Structures are given as C-alpha cells and as structure tokens.
Amino acid sequence: MSVRKAGESEPPQPEEGGSSAQLSQPVRTSKPAEDGDKKSTNKRLKDVDICVPIVYGTVAFYLGRKASESQSHKWTVYVRGATNEDLGVVVKRVIFQLHPSFNNPMRVIDSPPFELTECGWGEFEIAISLFFHNDVCERQLDLYHHLKLYTEDESGPQSTKKPVVVESYNEIVFPDPLEACFARLQNHPAVIVPRLPAGFNLPNPVSIDQKNDKERGDTKDHPLSQWFLNFSEADELLKLAAARQEVQAHIVNVRRKLSMLDGPPQLSKPPSGYEYA
Amino acid sequence: MDAKDILGLPKSTHPASQEKKSRPLKESQRKPDGISREVYALTGGVPPLMPAVEPLQLKKRPPTDEKITWQWLPFTSSARKDNLQLYHWVIVVNGIPPTGDYSFAKYNKSVDVVKYTDEEYEKHLTDDMWTKEETDQLFELCQQFDLRFIVIADRFSSSRTVEELKERYYKVSRSILIARAAAFPGNISEHPIVKEPYKFTQERDRKRALSMVLSQTKHQERKDYEVLAEAKRIAESHMAARNAKESELLVTFTMDSERAIVFGETLSPPSNSEFAPAMVAHSTSMAENASTLVSLRMLRVYLRTYALDQMIQAASSSAGLRTIKRVEQSLQELGVNLKPRVPTKAVCAQHLDLRKEILTLLNLQKQLQHKEAEGTSYHDGPYETPGTPKDRTFVPDSTSFGGEVLGDRVGKRDQKRKALGRAEAPSLPAQSKRPRKLRASDL
Numbered sequence: 247m248s249v250r251k252a253g254e255s256e257p258p259q260p261e262e263g264g265s266s267a268q269l270s271q272p273v274r275t276s277k278p279a280e281d282g283d284k285k286s287t288n289k290r291l292k293d294v295d296i297c298v299p300i301v302y303g304t305v306a307f308y309l310g311r312k313a314s315e316s317q318s319h320k321w322t323v324y325v326r327g328a329t330n331e332d333l334g335v336v337v338k339r340v341i342f343q344l345h346p347s348f349n350n351p352m353r354v355i356d357s358p359p360f361e362l363t364e365c366g367w368g369e370f371e372i373a374i375s376l377f378f379h380n381d382v383c384e385r386q387l388d389l390y391h392h393l394k395l396y397t398e399d400e401s402g403p404q405s406t407k408k409p410v411v412v413e414s415y416n417e418i419v420f421p422d423p424l425e426a427c428f429a430r431l432q433n434h435p436a437v438i439v440p441r442l443p444a445g446f447n448l449p450n451p452v453s454i455d456q457k458n459d460k461e462r463g464d465t466k467d468h469p470l471s472q473w474f475l476n477f478s479e480a481d482e483l484l485k486l487a488a489a490r491q492e493v494q495a496h497i498v499n500v501r502r503k504l505s506m507l508d509g510p511p512q513l514s515k516p517p518s519g520y521e522y523a
Numbered sequence: 524m525d526a527k528d529i530l531g532l533p534k535s536t537h538p539a540s541q542e543k544k545s546r547p548l549k550e551s552q553r554k555p556d557g558i559s560r561e562v563y564a565l566t567g568g569v570p571p572l573m574p575a576v577e578p579l580q581l582k583k584r585p586p587t588d589e590k591i592t593w594q595w596l597p598f599t600s601s602a603r604k605d606n607l608q609l610y611h612w613v614i615v616v617n618g619i620p621p622t623g624d625y626s627f628a629k630y631n632k633s634v635d636v637v638k639y640t641d642e643e644y645e646k647h648l649t650d651d652m653w654t655k656e657e658t659d660q661l662f663e664l665c666q667q668f669d670l671r672f673i674v675i676a677d678r679f680s681s682s683r684t685v686e687e688l689k690e691r692y693y694k695v696s697r698s699i700l701i702a703r704a705a706a707f708p709g710n711i712s713e714h715p716i717v718k719e720p721y722k723f724t725q726e727r728d729r730k731r732a733l734s735m736v737l738s739q740t741k742h743q744e745r746k747d748y749e750v751l752a753e754a755k756r757i758a759e760s761h762m763a764a765r766n767a768k769e770s771e772l773l774v775t776f777t778m779d780s781e782r783a784i785v786f787g788e789t790l791s792p793p794s795n796s797e798f799a800p801a802m803v804a805h806s807t808s809m810a811e812n813a814s815t816l817v818s819l820r821m822l823r824v825y826l827r828t829y830a831l832d833q834m835i836q837a838a839s840s841s842a843g844l845r846t847i848k849r850v851e852q853s854l855q856e857l858g859v860n861l862k863p864r865v866p867t868k869a870v871c872a873q874h875l876d877l878r879k880e881i882l883t884l885l886n887l888q889k890q891l892q893h894k895e896a897e898g899t900s901y902h903d904g905p906y907e908t909p910g911t912p913k914d915r916t917f918v919p920d921s922t923s924f925g926g927e928v929l930g931d932r933v934g935k936r937d938q939k940r941k942a943l944g945r946a947e948a949p950s951l952p953a954q955s956k957r958p959r960k961l962r963a964s965d966l
Binding site: 284297299378383385387391411415416417418420422477478482483485486487488489490492493494496497500501503508509 | 540643819820821822823824825826827828830836853854857858859860863864865866867869870873874876877880881882883887890894896
C-alpha cells in the first residue's frame with residue numbers, strides 16, 4: 247500500500263472532442279509561475295477562494311499478544327476529506343516523511359485514499375507534504391503531526407480494541423484559482439467554493455474519469471471510519487458567540503463608567519444632580 | 524528739617540545737638556572700608572560674622588619686576604589705505620613699545636565682488652529688467668558694503684527688493700564666472716555661486732512663510748496644532764474606513780451592535796481626546812489587517828489556521844506581551860480554545876473578532892484605571908474607603924468570572940490578578956467617591 251503507480255494523478259484530459267475546442271487554456275501545460283500575466287490564457291478568478299476542508303491524523307492500535315519489542319503498535323497516518331469525500335480531485339500526491347529509523351522513510355502515496363500503515367514502537371513527528379494537481383497549485387503544503395501511541399493515563403493495560411486517535415481539522419485555501427480549476431471543482435463535494443455572480447462565463451468543466459469501485463478515493467466506508475472524530479463548527483460557533491456577548495456587555499459597562507467620569511466636572515464635591523439613582 | 528539742613532539754617536539747640544550726635548554716630552556706622560555703602564547695606568548693615576575676603580586685597584595685583592608705563596603714541600593700521608595718523612594709549616614695558624600691525628587690522632575682511640568690464644557686460648550680462656547703470660551701482664554698493672544686501676537695498680537709488688538685488692548680483696556673478704572659465708579652462712563647478720544658483724521665487728516664499736510663522740500669536744499656534752491633529756485623525760479614519768471596506772469584501776466581518784457603538788461613539792465627539800487614541804489605534808490595526816489579507820492572497824495555498832495566526836498577529840501588533848497573555852487568559856476564562864478545534868472560515872472570523880473585542884475591553888479597562896487614578900489624586904488618600912458593600916453592584920459579574928473580590932486600588936498587584944475579574948476593582952473607588960458623606964476633613 248505504500249507506493250502506487252500514477253493513477254489519476256494526471257490532470258483531467260479533455261476526452262470529449264467538443265469540450266476541447268471550448269477550453270480557453272491548455273490545462274495540461276504547467277502554468278507560468280509569475281502572477282503578472284493576467285492577460286494570458288491562464289486567467290484567475292480574483293477575490294475567490296477555493297476551500298478544501300481536511301482532517302489529518304493517526305490511529306494507533308496496540309498489538310497486544312502479537313506485540314514485539316520493536317513493533318508494539320500498528321498505526322495508520324492519513325489525510326482525508328473532512329466530510330470523507332475524495333480528495334483526489336485536488337490532491338495529486340502525498341508524501342509522508344517518517345522517522346529515519348524506518349526503511350525508506352519517505353513514503354509517497356500517489357492516489358487516494360492518502361494513507362499509510364506501519365508498525366513500530368516509538369512516537370515521533372510525521373511530516374505530511376501535500377502536492378496538488380497542476381491547475382490547482384504548483385506549490386506543496388506541509389503539515390506536521392505527532393504520532394501518539396500511548397494514552398494519557400498509563401493505568402491498566404492497553405486495549406487492543408480501542409485505538410489511540412489523534413486528528414486535526416484544517417482547511418486548505420487556494421486564493422484566486424485558475425478559471426479552469428474552478429470550473430472543474432465547483433460541483434465537487436470535497437470542495438467549498440463561493441457562489442459566483444450570475445452571468446459568469448467559465449470554461450466548460452471537464453468531467454473526471456469515473457473510478458471503479460475498487461479504487462474509490464473517498465473514505466466514507468473506510469475500515470477505520472468508525473474511529474474518525476467528529477468536527478462540527480456549530481459547537482465552537484455557539485461558544486464563541488456566547489463569549490463575544492459577554493465581552494461586549496463588559497465593554498458597554500466600562501464605556502459607561504468612563505463617560506460618567508468624563509461627563510460631569512467633578513473633583514472633590516459630589517455633583518448636585520448625579521446619575522446614580 | 525531736611526530743608527533747614529540744606530539751607531544751613533541754625534536749628535533749635537536741642538534737636539540740633541541731638542542730630543549732631545546722631546549724625547556722627549551714623550556716619551561712623553556708614554563708612555565701611557573698601558566697599559560702597561549700598562553694597563555694605565546688603566549685608567544688613569552689620570559686618571558679616573564670617574571673616575570676608577578683604578576687599579582691599581582683591582584689587583591688588585601680583586607684584587612684577589617690569590617697569591610699565593603707558594604712552595600716547597601714533598600708530599598705523601594696514602586696514603587703512605589713506606595716510607591718516609592716529610594715536611592711542613600704548614603700554615610700554617621696560618621702555619620698549621609694542622610692535623606689529625594694529626591688532627584689529629586682521630578683522631578687515633572683504634568680499635571678492637566680481638568686477639566686469641564693459642565688454643563683458645555687453646556680451647553676457649545684458650538684461651531687460653536692469654540697466655547698465657543700475658547694475659554698476661549695485662556692484663559698487665556690494666563692494667562697499669560687503670554684500671550686506673539689506674543695507675544695499677536701502678542705499679539703492681531705485682526701489683528694488685532685496686530678493687531682486689540678490690538675484691541680479693548672483694546671476695551676473697555666475698555668468699561672469701562661467702564665461703571666464705570658458706576662456707581659461709578651469710573647473711569652477713565647485714564654486715558655490717555656480718553650484719547653487721539663487722532662486723528668486725523660492726527665497727521670496729521662504730521669507731514670507733518665515734515671517735508668518737514668526738508673527739503667529741500664541742492663540743494662532745494652538746489653533747494650528749489642533750487643526751493639524753484633527754486633519755491627521757480624519758485622514759486615519761478615512762484610511763480605516765477604506766480598509767474596513769476592503770476587508771469586509773474579503774472576509775465576512777459581522778457588523779454587530781458593539782461595532783456600531785465603537786464607531787458611533789468615536790466619530791461623534793471629534794474633540795474628545797479619550798476616544799481619539801482608541802480610534803487611531805483601531806484604524807492602525809485595521810490597516811495591518813488589510814495588509815495581512817493582501818499578503819495572504821499572494822500565497823498560492825495556505826492553511827486556515829495559518830491565516831488566523833497571521834491575522835491575530837496583525838491585530839495584536841500594538842499590544843505588548845503581557846496584554847497578549849491577558850487576552851489568552853480571558854479566552855481561557857471564557858471557555859474558548861486558544862486555537863479553534865474546528866477552524867472553519869466562520870469560526871476563525873468569530874475567533875478573531877472575539878480576540879479584538881477582548882483587546883478593546885482590556886484597553887478600556889486600562890483607561891478607566893488611569894482615569895480613576897487621576898481622580899483619586901485629588902482626594903484625601905487616607906479618608907477614602909474603598910467600596911462599602913452597598914456600592915458593589917457588579918459583584919455577580921465578577922464572581923461569575925471567578926475573579927477575586929476587590930478592594931484595592933489600581934496598583935501593580937492588580938496585574939497579577941485574573942484579567943476580567945479585575946474589571947470591577949477600579950470601578951469601586953469611583954463609586955465610593957460619589958455618595959461620600961461629609962467628613963471632618965471637608966470642613
């Protein structure tokens with residue numbers, strides 16, 4: 247499972263004859279690095295963000311009886327869509343950089359699901375590098391995750407049934423994407439795009455090759471999916487709103503006090519008709 | 524009595540003898556040695572207790588062996604071109620009069636005013652505004668008065684301003700120098716007249732502005748200062764408004780009531796210096812916000828958490844480390860994660876706004892503390908009791924934060940307390956000032 251040959255890592259080809267004529271830019275070629283040539287065929291959508299919510303982390307199982315000195319745990323590191331959708335539309339390749347004590351510590355995953363399973367005994371920091379399709383972004387994005395094998399409370403024996411799960415939620419933002427990229431991704435469930443104003447002419451989106459079920463890239467029915475954590479923004483939003491209200495109330499209070507100190511010119515004598523009831 | 528004194532008329536014997544007696548008595552009192560009567564009177568009319576420096580000793584000189592006499596002798600000065608014979612007192616030491624030039628001759632400096640021939644005038648120096656006679660007269664005066672243009676302008680026959688005279692003089696000198704340098708090759712580009720030509724309009728405006736500034740009254744000066752400060756404030760608010768608009772397009776900032784209060788209060792009383800600094804601080808932080816957003820867009824890809832960190836940094840750029848710690852403390856007290864667990868676009872925006880509001884609150888509290896510290900300095904310290912229980916209307920809020928119970932004033936100790944709990948502490952002395960009962964100290 248560690249290295250896969252290039253599958254859908256190629257940018258989507260204009261298979262249909264009709265659409266290729268309408269494509270305003272050749273998606274295949276690498277786009278120029280400079281931002282300055284806006285008049286070229288690679289037009290970007292200004293003030294538009296493409297947002298890809300992801301979750302990345304590790305799930306580690308204690309091997310119990312099968313454990314040895316050097317291999318006490320079996321763990322999987324992965325990057326998945328936050329809603330378990332297929333990240334392959336955006337991500338071309340993921341490279342997991344493991345501890346140098348591993349063989350071939352640089353593990354390249356060329357197709358979704360972007361994950362890696364290994365056995366070991368030690369905790370260390372895994373570097374996860376995301377590479378995107380050419381029309382999406384030419385630069386890689388680096389994430390870091392600390393592999394956790396042991397629970398906080400060291401009381402009692404480790405369970406082989408319940409893994410140690412550490413996941414982090416984040417969102418990848420691509421500002422000012424290429425028009426073709428936007429067209430390609432705008433209807434994909436893994437991606438959040440803003441609604442464009444009406445009358446916006448985008449090149450026709452090119453449909454992605456249909457994958458057969460064996461090579462599905464989404465993680466909806468992933469064997470580890472039962473351990474995936476839930477990330478709902480509603481909770482956080484509620485808490486933030488409540489906190490803001492409280493702070494705002496305090497601000498109003500303090501402002502009131504300040505204005506009362508400023509208002510009536512007083513020094514040692516209390517003002518004749520002052521504000522306190 | 525004095526009149527009779529003056530006239531020398533005989534007075535009645537009794538008072539006369541008295542006066543005679545008192546006068547010599549007084550006279551002897553009035554005659555200190557070495558110093559004048561008035562100076563002696565400064566000491567109070569009695570000799571000082573300490574032995575003062577003997578006045579007579581002060582003027583003595585060290586004894587010298589040389590024989591010094593003073594003689595009235597003639598002298599010559601190199602500064603004079605005529606043969607006028609002048610005399611002065613000269614010190615003669617051991618019969619030898621001093622030698623050398625007149626000591627003040629070295630101060631006879633003059634300016635090298637350019638002298639042009641008539642040909643040169645015809646060739647280079649003709650001008651519509653100036654006749655040859657005028658130019659000649661100008662140069663003569665310049666030579667005579669060593670380029671003291673104010674005097675020259677006064678002496679000049681036709682009424683020309685100082686700037687006009689200067690301009691003509693420097694133009695002529697420059698042209699002559701350049702013309703002569705062309706004939707005899709020499710580098711004169713370093714000559715000050717050539718290097719920096721006289722600018723008539725600039726000089727005129729400069730002098731006008733200078734005279735205006737000098738003649739400003741104190742009132743005018745204050746007015747100017749206020750107007751400048753006001754203009755700066757308006758400029759900053761414009762920039763803030765523009766940046767605010769920009770950032771609103773890029774990120775969803777919710778305009779809630781608090782923001783309305785902030786802007787409403789700050790914009791309406793323009794002369795209120797309290798809010799102006801807060802407004803300026805607000806606007807600078809908004810400017811930094813906008814620039815952070817711009818720099819984010821330059822990246823081809825970034826993480827939401829990275830963007831949030833950048834925005835937080837920009838927003839707290841004006842705050843010190845301690846303030847930032849207090850903000851984080853407050854977040855913890857409010858039960859909010861320092862780093863959001865689910866950093867979506869909306870969550871990050873709310874988080875950022877919350878941080879900014881906490882910063883605002885902390886700044887306001889600091890202001891309040893300062894204001895109260897100011898106010899309390901007018902009161903009698905020991906007679907002020909910090910709030911009595913009936914004055915504490917904010918106890919419920921502070922305890923909900925887990926803040927400690929208050930009672931002291933603004934002091935260094937406060938800063939170690941919990942952030943928001945402390946909000947209530949400074950308010951109490953202010954309250955207790957108001958319903959103060961009459962005390963013995965007031966009478």
